[in-house]
Amino acid sequence: MLYLQSQKEVSDSLSQVGYLPSTEIATAVFLATKLSKPILVEGPAGTGKTELAKALSKAFSLELIRLQCYEGLDESRALYEWDYRKQLLALQAHADREVQSIFSSEFLLERPLLAALRGGAEKILLIDEVDRLEVETEALLLEVLAEFQVTVPELGTVVATSKPIVVLTSNGMRELSEALKRRALYLYLDYPSQARELDIVRTAIPGIEETLAERLVSIVARLRSMDLKKSPSIAETLDWGRSLLALSVESLDDEILASTLPILLKNRADIERALKELLPRVS
Ligand SMILES: Nc1ncnc2c1ncn2[C@@H]1O[C@H](COP(=O)(O)OP(=O)(O)OP(=O)(O)O)[C@@H](O)[C@H]1O
Ligand SMILES: [Mg+2]
Numbered sequence: 001m002l003y004l005q006s007q008k009e010v011s012d013s014l015s016q017v018g019y020l021p022s023t024e025i026a027t028a029v030f031l032a033t034k035l036s037k038p039i040l041v042e043g044p045a046g047t048g049k050t051e052l053a054k055a056l057s058k059a060f061s062l063e064l065i066r067l068q069c070y071e072g073l074d075e076s077r078a079l080y081e082w083d084y085r086k087q088l089l090a091l092q093a094h095a096d097r098e099v100q101s102i103f104s105s106e107f108l109l110e111r112p113l114l115a116a117l118r119g120g121a122e123k124i125l126l127i128d129e130v131d132r133l134e135v136e137t138e139a140l141l142l143e144v145l146a147e148f149q150v151t152v153p154e155l156g157t158v159v160a161t162s163k164p165i166v167v168l169t170s171n172g173m174r175e176l177s178e179a180l181k182r183r184a185l186y187l188y189l190d191y192p193s194q195a196r197e198l199d200i201v202r203t204a205i206p207g208i209e210e211t212l213a214e215r216l217v218s219i220v221a222r223l224r225s226m227d228l229k230k231s232p233s234i235a236e237t238l239d240w241g242r243s244l245l246a247l248s249v250e251s252l253d254d255e256i257l258a259s260t261l262p263i264l265l266k267n268r269a270d271i272e273r274a275l276k277e278l279l280p281r282v283s
Pocket of ligand 1: 018019020043045046047048049050051052169171234235238
């Protein structure tokens with residue numbers, strides 16, 4: 001079991017792999033390991049929800065197992081499936097074989113939830129975009145999240161040899177069930193503060209000029225304060241920074257701002273609105 005001393009240790013370890021956490025993030029991770037509880041991370045697109053799980057895996061050298069959720073995901077994709085082909089071959093090869101014998105772990109195909117529990121070593125289990133599951137399918141997750149075990153009717157209960165650190169993410173497309181929320185620690189990931197986003201930019205784009213980085217982050221903050229259909233995310237801030245670097249831009253004038261705005265805003269009405277507010281003289 002991963003043993004962490006403090007939130008600071010979490011924060012330092014994540015920073016070392018390029019993920020700069022807020023105090024809330026570091027606290028949630030620390031508590032998740034102490035209490036052996038999943039973290040449910042909710043928030044707008046591009047705020048670092050998925051990346052948190054990836055960064056944890058890197059920071060603590062733990063294997064990352066990912067379950068990407070989608071409508072229609074079922075038990076056979078999430079938990080396990082019987083390897084029918086192998087079962088059939090086994091029966092054909094030994095006609096006198098008892099049917100029960102082909103329902104043993106040798107014939108089981110592990111899917112992410114089961115794989116995260118088996119195999120001894122502690123892992124990071126990322127259950128990504130859980131709000132895409134139908135409410136009824138959410139129930140599939142509950143046993144794993146609460147008890148760290150999976151029941152396979154033919155085999156019995158598979159209990160985790162080592163409890164994984166579980167990160168669930170959601171864009172808030174729908175309310176998650178109370179049963180799921182009750183089992184997890186809740187972390188709301190909003191857009192970062194300007195100071196933290198500046199740190200993220202400096203870390204991810206080492207070649208960027210300080211004044212340009214500051215300007216970039218402050219324009220992004222201003223865009224987020226406007227009533228747009230889709231605010232720019234951290235990923236878009238970084239794309240913008242890298243683009244400006246590729247264009248060898250040293251200072252951001254109105255023309256460059258106008259021509260590169262579509263890197264940040266991917267909606268015509270948003271672009272027009274932002275141009276009006278940022279560059280009232282030009283537009
Ligand atoms: N705290 C952070 N430190 C460093 N980089 C970050 C941080 N948060 C986000 N990023 C950057 O933002 C990008 C987008 O983050 P991520 O893919 O995790 O978003 P998300 O919240 O999962 O979005 P979606 O809801 O669209 O899946 C990451 O690839 C990373 O480059
Ligand atoms: Mg994501």
